[in-house]
Amino acid sequence: MLPYLSIGPAVVPVPALLLLAGVWVGTGLAEGAALRLGLNRETLANLILYSLIGGVLGARLGHVLRHPAAYLADPLGVVALTPSTLWVDAGLAAAVITGWVYGQRHALPLRRTLDALATGLAAFLVAVGLAHIASGDAFGAPTDLPWAVTQWDARRHPAQVYETGLAIGILAIIWRRPLGDTAPGLNALLLVALTAAARLFLETFRGDSVLWVGGLRAAQVVALAVLVAALALMRAWAVAPKDAP
Amino acid sequence: MSLESPLPAPTRLIWLTDRRRWTALTGVVLAAGLLWIVLARADEAATTGGAPPPSPREGFSAPDFTLEVRGGGQMTLSELRGSVIVLNLWASWCPPCRAEMPALQAVHDDYADQGLVVLGLNTLFQDGLGAAEAFITEFGLTLPVVFDESGAVSLRYQLRAMPTTFFIDRRGVIRAVVVGGPMSEALLRAQVDELLAEAP
Numbered sequence: 001m002l003p004y005l006s007i008g009p010a011v012v013p014v015p016a017l018l019l020l021a022g023v024w025v026g027t028g029l030a031e032g033a034a035l036r037l038g039l040n041r042e043t044l045a046n047l048i049l050y051s052l053i054g055g056v057l058g059a060r061l062g063h064v065l066r067h068p069a070a071y072l073a074d075p076l077g078v079v080a081l082t083p084s085t086l087w088v089d090a091g092l093a094a095a096v097i098t099g100w101v102y103g104q105r106h107a108l109p110l111r112r113t114l115d116a117l118a119t120g121l122a123a124f125l126v127a128v129g130l131a132h133i134a135s136g137d138a139f140g141a142p143t144d145l146p147w148a149v150t151q152w153d154a155r156r157h158p159a160q161v162y163e164t165g166l167a168i169g170i171l172a173i174i175w176r177r178p179l180g181d182t183a184p185g186l187n188a189l190l191l192v193a194l195t196a197a198a199r200l201f202l203e204t205f206r207g208d209s210v211l212w213v214g215g216l217r218a219a220q221v222v223a224l225a226v227l228v229a230a231l232a233l234m235r236a237w238a239v240a241p242k243d244a245p
Numbered sequence: 246m247s248l249e250s251p252l253p254a255p256t257r258l259i260w261l262t263d264r265r266r267w268t269a270l271t272g273v274v275l276a277a278g279l280l281w282i283v284l285a286r287a288d289e290a291a292t293t294g295g296a297p298p299p300s301p302r303e304g305f306s307a308p309d310f311t312l313e314v315r316g317g318g319q320m321t322l323s324e325l326r327g328s329v330i331v332l333n334l335w336a337s338w339c340p341p342c343r344a345e346m347p348a349l350q351a352v353h354d355d356y357a358d359q360g361l362v363v364l365g366l367n368t369l370f371q372d373g374l375g376a377a378e379a380f381i382t383e384f385g386l387t388l389p390v391v392f393d394e395s396g397a398v399s400l401r402y403q404l405r406a407m408p409t410t411f412f413i414d415r416r417g418v419i420r421a422v423v424v425g426g427p428m429s430e431a432l433l434r435a436q437v438d439e440l441l442a443e444a445p
Contacts, residue, residue: 004405004424011406011425063435070434074348077431084423085432136302141287152300183258200278204285208304215286224278231271238261 001136001151015131016083022127023052030120037112037181044116047108051099058094062087109243111185118188122171125195129164138163141207157205166198183241189234196227301402303422307332307413310398312366312391315381320364320391323417329440330413331363331433334399336372337380339407345427346384352433353388359441360415363388368404370396412436415445 005012027048034044063085064071064078071077077085103113132138140149140157148155173194179186200223203209209217260266299308307330311321322330333349335342346365353363367377369392381390393399402411410428412421421436 006406013424067431067435067438070431070438073434074430077429080429080431082423082429082432084421085429085435152302152305153298154300179258179261183261186258186261197274200281204281209287211287211289215288216282217285217287220278220282220285224275224282227278228271228275231267231274235261235264235267238258 001134003135013083013135015135015137018127018131018134019124022124022131023048025127026120026122026124028120029123030117033116033119037116037184039108039112039116043106043108044113047099047102047106047113048117048120050102051095054098055091055095056086058098059086059088059091062090062094066090109184111188111237111243114185114188115181118191119171119174122167122174122191125167126164126171129160129167132160132163136160137208139207140205143205152207154207156207159202159205159207162202162205163198166202170194170198183238184243185237186234189230189237193227193230193234196223196230199223200227297418301411301419301422303419305419306417307411307419308401310401312393312398315390315392320389322364325362325364326417327415327445328360328362329415329437330411331361331437332366332411332413333363334366334368334393334402334404334407334409336368336407337376338372341426342408343380343384345408346380346386348428348430348433350384350386350388351430352437356437356441360445361437361441365390366398367392368396368399368407369394370399412440414440414443 002014005014027045030048031041031045034041060078066087102108103110136151138160139151140159140162142154143157144155145157147158149158150156170191174187174191177187179190181187200220203217203219203223206217206219209219212218212221260270297305299306301308307322309321309323311319314320322332331349331352333345335346337343349363349365353361357363365386365388367390369377374392377390377392402409406424408426410423410426411419412423414420420440423432
């Protein structure tokens with residue numbers, strides 16, 4: 001674990017640096033895929049950039065709307081440089097909406113664009129795993145297994161290492177494009193299906209699961225629903241390989 | 246390195262375009278997934294729900310400590326159970342600590358009667374008592390301040406950067422950790438509002 005580097009008075013969050021590196025590498029891979037798929041590389045790079053900007057602004061706006069009284073008492077807090085005042089869910093929604101609007105305005109074909117983004121996103125998920133190793137987040141359940149690691153005052157599954165290993169495996173598969181490019185969108189859906197399957201498997205070894213009725217792990221239920229939906233959509237897109245903006 | 250898959254396109258997609266095969270595959274995946282989910286059920290003791298063990302991170306119980314309080318006497322963290330606690334680790338030489346301390350004092354003033362305790366923990370093992378006192382006087386602090394003279398509490402809380410702030414709910418569970426600063430007053434109020442809104 002190396003969550004922070006103290007450089008003089010500055011505290012540098014290592015996980016954030018890893019995520020930034022993931023964005024950088026992922027964007028490069030997506031641009032390469034765009035060229036292969038006949039998309040405009042610059043347009044795709046801009047889509048990623050605007051989505052990121054929209055995501056950050058949306059996350060901050062979401063936090064402000066969620067806590068209006070706090071920001072009325074401290075209006076300058078709206079522009080404070082602190083990642084703790086970002087609402088991640090709102091940011092993700094804003095990033096998707098921004099990307100969608102940008103894609104529509106530039107007539108980007110949906111499925112090929114998703115395919116181009118898939119390789120980059122797979123690389124970014126590796127960075128997420130590494131960020132979790134650095135931060136100690138997404139930690140494992142207690143265990144006595146020989147490869148357990150000591151973390152947060154207990155011997156635990158190295159769930160972040162499992163996560164990173166699975167993400168590397170998924171990146172290797174997506175990189176190889178086992179479904180080819182004949183039916184647009186299938187590689188993106190394959191990424192969704194593999195990521196959901198990985199989460200379904202991995203969650204068993206997590207020590208921070210949100211539990212639902214009967215001790216069911218919420219993330220597993222959601223992951224299975226996403227997996228089945230992705231499989232259904234894969235078939236639908238395979239038999240109707242028409243791409244449209 | 247070639248990006249081409251070794252399989253010809255029709256072979257790759259044959260499973261996908263065959264409705265019966267794909268439906269069967271989806272059914273198997275669904276059944277196996279459901280079975281896995283049932284087998285992976287957990288009780289709250291196996292996660293950070295319920296009564297989590299003490300550890301200095303979000304989702305765990307705040308490690309207990311007893312320290313000398315400025316002005317005399319001792320304070321034990323667990324005796325504050327039932328209150329929302331903002332535990333701020335600071336030092337007088339740390340610029341972000343100086344920058345955020347007025348916001349901490351303002352939040353203390355506004356919320357103290359609603360069940361909030363803003364507890365300043367001076368890391369005395371790396372500070373000077375005179376400098377800490379001057380700091381307290383300079384900012385007119387009335388929030389309670391405890392002194393970690395040996396560094397044991399800072400070590401237990403895995404202090405890595407100054408300042409570090411822990412938001413602790415009424416059950417004594419750490420709900421958020423902010424490393425570095427300065428925190429905005431809006432951040433402090435947002436976190437405190439959420440925790441105070443929870444049922445005692």
